[in-house]
Amino acid sequence: PTSxxxxxxxxxPRAGNARVVAYDVNGRRVRALxxxxxxxxxxxxxxxxxxxxxxxxxxxxxxxxxxxSGRIAxxxxxxxx
Numbered sequence: 054p055t056s057x058x059x060x061x062x063x064x065x066p067r068a069g070n071a072r073v074v075a076y077d078v079n080g081r082r083v084r085a086l087x088x089x090x091x092x093x094x095x096x097x098x099x100x101x102x103x104x105x106x107x108x109x110x111x112x113x114x115x116x117x118x119x120x121x122s123g124r125i126a127x128x129x130x131x132x133x134x
Contacts, residue, residue, distance in 0.1 A: 054131040054132070054133050055102070055130070055131070055132055056132070056133045056134065057101075057102060058100060058101045058102060059099070059100050059102070060097050060098070060099055061073065061098045061099070061117050061128075062096070062097045062098075063096050063119060064094070064095045065091060065092070065093050065096070066093060067093045068091065068093045069090070069091065069122040070089065070090055070091070070121065070122075071087055071088075071089070071090070071091040071119065071120065071121040072085070072087065072088045072119070072120045072121070073119050073120075074086065074088075074117075074118050075115050075117050075118075075130070076116045077115055078114050078115075078116075083104050083105070083115060084104055085105060100130075102132055109134075110132060111134060112132050112133050113131075114129055114130070114131055114132075115129070115130045115131075115132060116128070116129055117130055
């Protein structure tokens with residue numbers, strides 16, 4: 054859980070186009086954290102708890118979803134306000 058920003062650490066075995074997006078519990082896109090080429094290896098992205106429009110998101114459960122090279126991974130994130 055976090056009340057401010059959150060660090061999202063990814064480990065890619067090979068380079069490729071990657072998309073990392075935060076979704077709310079209803080499946081609505083909240084914020085794009087990355088969309089483009091990403092090198093292989095470990096990378097940490099930061100989410101400041103704001104939407105694509107710059108608004109602070111309400112407290113609740115969010116899902117961070119990574120799509121890369123035909124694979125999908127998702128993790129839960131709780132934001133406390």
